[in-house]
Amino acid sequence: xxxxxxxxxxxxxxxxxxxxxxxxxxxxxxxxxxxxxxxxxxxxxxxxxxxxxxxxxxxxxxxxxxxxxxxxxxxxxxxxxxxxxxxxxxxxxxxxxxxxxxxxxxxxxxxxxxxxxxxxxxxxxxxxxxxxxxxxxxxxxxxxxxxxxxxxxxxxxxxxxxxxxxxxxxxxxxxxxxxxxxxxxxxxxxxxxxxxxxxxxxxxxxxxxxxxxxxxxxxxxxxxxxxxxxxxxxxxxxxxxxxxxxxxxxxxxxxxxxxx
Amino acid sequence: xxxxxxxxxxxxxxxxxxxxxxxxxxxxxxxxxxxxxxxxxxxxxxxxxxxxxxxxxxxxxxxxxxxxxxxxxxxxxxxxxxxxxxxxxxxxxxxxxxxxxxxxxxxxxxxxxxxxxxxxxxxxxxxxxxxxxxxxxxxxxxxxxxxxxxxxxxxxxxxxxxxxxxxxxxxxxxxxxxxxxxxxxxxxxxxxxxxxxxxxxxxxxxxxxxxxxxxxxxxxxxxxxxxxxxxxxxxxxxxxxxxxxxxxxxxxxxxxxxxxxxxxxxxxxxxxxxxxxxxxxxxxxxxxxxxxxxxxxxxxxxxxxxxxxxxxxxxxxxxxxxxxxxxxxxxx
Numbered sequence: 001x002x003x004x005x006x007x008x009x010x011x012x013x014x015x016x017x018x019x020x021x022x023x024x025x026x027x028x029x030x031x032x033x034x035x036x037x038x039x040x041x042x043x044x045x046x047x048x049x050x051x052x053x054x055x056x057x058x059x060x061x062x063x064x065x066x067x068x069x070x071x072x073x074x075x076x077x078x079x080x081x082x083x084x085x086x087x088x089x090x091x092x093x094x095x096x097x098x099x100x101x102x103x104x105x106x107x108x109x110x111x112x113x114x115x116x117x118x119x120x121x122x123x124x125x126x127x128x129x130x131x132x133x134x135x136x137x138x139x140x141x142x143x144x145x146x147x148x149x150x151x152x153x154x155x156x157x158x159x160x161x162x163x164x165x166x167x168x169x170x171x172x173x174x175x176x177x178x179x180x181x182x183x184x185x186x187x188x189x190x191x192x193x194x195x196x197x198x199x200x201x202x203x204x205x206x207x208x209x210x211x212x213x214x215x216x217x218x219x220x221x222x223x224x225x226x227x228x229x230x231x232x233x234x235x236x237x238x239x240x241x242x243x244x245x246x247x248x249x250x251x252x253x254x255x256x257x258x259x260x
Numbered sequence: 261x262x263x264x265x266x267x268x269x270x271x272x273x274x275x276x277x278x279x280x281x282x283x284x285x286x287x288x289x290x291x292x293x294x295x296x297x298x299x300x301x302x303x304x305x306x307x308x309x310x311x312x313x314x315x316x317x318x319x320x321x322x323x324x325x326x327x328x329x330x331x332x333x334x335x336x337x338x339x340x341x342x343x344x345x346x347x348x349x350x351x352x353x354x355x356x357x358x359x360x361x362x363x364x365x366x367x368x369x370x371x372x373x374x375x376x377x378x379x380x381x382x383x384x385x386x387x388x389x390x391x392x393x394x395x396x397x398x399x400x401x402x403x404x405x406x407x408x409x410x411x412x413x414x415x416x417x418x419x420x421x422x423x424x425x426x427x428x429x430x431x432x433x434x435x436x437x438x439x440x441x442x443x444x445x446x447x448x449x450x451x452x453x454x455x456x457x458x459x460x461x462x463x464x465x466x467x468x469x470x471x472x473x474x475x476x477x478x479x480x481x482x483x484x485x486x487x488x489x490x491x492x493x494x495x496x497x498x499x500x501x502x503x504x505x506x507x508x509x510x511x512x513x514x515x516x517x518x519x520x521x522x523x524x525x526x527x528x529x530x531x532x533x534x535x536x537x538x539x540x541x542x543x544x545x546x547x548x549x550x551x552x553x554x555x556x557x558x559x560x561x562x563x564x565x566x567x568x569x570x571x572x573x574x575x576x577x578x579x580x581x582x583x584x585x586x587x588x589x590x591x592x
Contacts, residue, residue: 047479050482052478052482072482072485072487073485073487074485076483076484076485077485079483080483080484081479081482082483083477083480086477088337088476088477090476091475091525091530092472092475092531096472097476100472100473100476103470103484103485103486104485106469108466109468109533110472110533156484
């Protein structure tokens with residue numbers, strides 16, 4: 001079943017085309033990685049899909065219905081968006097912040113029910129952030145904060161999870177942890193995931209399919225294995241890669257070559 | 261949870277004490293029991309007709325300015341936002357100044373012409389800011405802020421211009437009207453101000469929880485299901501209504517709207533579901549208490565309360581800021 005679909009999606013600021021003629025569909029339970037060089041329109045794409053931006057051209061259908069026609073709260077119950085990490089010193093505790101993820105499901109005045117507390121508990125466990133629950137967000141490290149933002153999005157229990165470079169700026173352990181959590185959520189609860197990956201190797205590790213953008217246009221859309229064909233990543237990023245299969249699990253890695 | 265309930269109960273107790281004591285205070289002490297005097301003694305008259313309405317208006321004004329400041333601070337995610345940031349009070353002040361300089365004194369529906377002009381000025385300023393902001397899609401925060409600040413500067417310069425053209429006596433009246441006070445009120449003022457503040461306050465109550473989410477940023481708030489532009493519109497209209505009402509009757513009383521939300525945040529934490537009632541009650545009691553002090557400090561002169569709010573509240577805020585340890589701030 002298709003959860004989200006775009007038809008000739010475009011976005012422009014003045015005369016500048018950020019996105020042009022993007023058409024694709026994502027099924028429930030699928031994990032799609034969005035890759036491409038800087039300025040290719042990756043962030044704009046996920047921001048349109050999450051209706052953070054509204055003035056796109058073309059059509060976006062969520063569960064078969066135009067994305068424009070949802071009420072904001074209905075939308076919150078269906079999809080969640082984790083933006084690129086920005087630091088804002090928030091005064092709330094981790095538990096309070098994760099509970100805010102329940103906003104679209106909460107009763108009047110945001111009073112939590114048992115089901116809301118349960119969802120928060122599960123999200124804290126899945127992200128291994130339970131021990132931080134009484135800490136204030138402003139006191140967390142970058143890695144801890146990103147885990148908590150992920151926990152809040154999971155507590156929202158969306159059917160589609162949109163993420164923008166969830167593991168950029170994190171150390172190796174936290175990067176691996178983020179990717180592991182996303183794979184688990186995707187496989188265990190069938191949540192569809194669309195995430196921008198800065199590092200193609202993360203896309204290869206996690207995703208069923210890869211969507212590559214270049215200069216606002218759809219450059220490639222297909223299975224992860226096909227994305228690894230010689231020449232493809234090179235043409236996308238305008239840099240040479242060597243492929244190494246000598247890794248744990250036998251997964252292929254792309255290693256960029258210094259052109260100089 | 262329990263700690264916050266305790267704080268809220270203490271604030272209510274403080275407010276009750278202020279509301280019972282403030283009417284007694286003034287050039288002459290009048291016991292609150294005089295209210296029940298059957299004979300129309302001068303004490304009973306002063307208490308019923310002058311002091312109690314004055315305390316009630318001070319409470320309503322303080323409460324409304326405090327929750328307005330709180331809502332703007334949440335909306336702009338800026339601790340320096342005040343209810344006067346977007347030029348509504350400037351518009352009201354301009355209306356008042358135009359009345360004092362040019363109009364023939366009048367009274368309509370029991371409301372003095374000065375207040376009508378004030379409210380018209382506030383409505384004009386708010387309407388202008390709203391219209392300018394609506395020209396851009398999505399009711400953008402930056403456009404709202406810049407339009408508001410621009411309107412504020414614009415009306416301030418017109419006020420100065422009118423003042424420059426005015427004679428000595430008029431100039432004095434204009435300056436006094438800009439100080440902010442609750443002395444020109446009667447029993448009717450309470451019931452004229454009440455509906456405006458009830459309407460504005462009631463509009464903010466269901467937004468208390470979404471205001472928490474606004475603090476986390478527009479993107480996250482929207483993705484959680486908060487209709488951010490709609491909430492901004494409602495906050496702007498509710499605050500404009502309350503501020504327009506307060507300033508047209510009392511003038512621009514400063515400090516309360518900026519500092520009371522911060523004081524209450526230190527007391528009860530950042531959750532707006534607790535902060536809203538606390539700011540309302542504490543802000544009202546704070547202004548009523550300030551007014552009681554101004555009435556008794558150099559009797560029979562009654563210093564405008566707008567002068568005293570910052571003088572009394574500033575040191576209190578600094579004391580609170582230094583006293584509160586960072587750990588208790590982390591876990592309200």
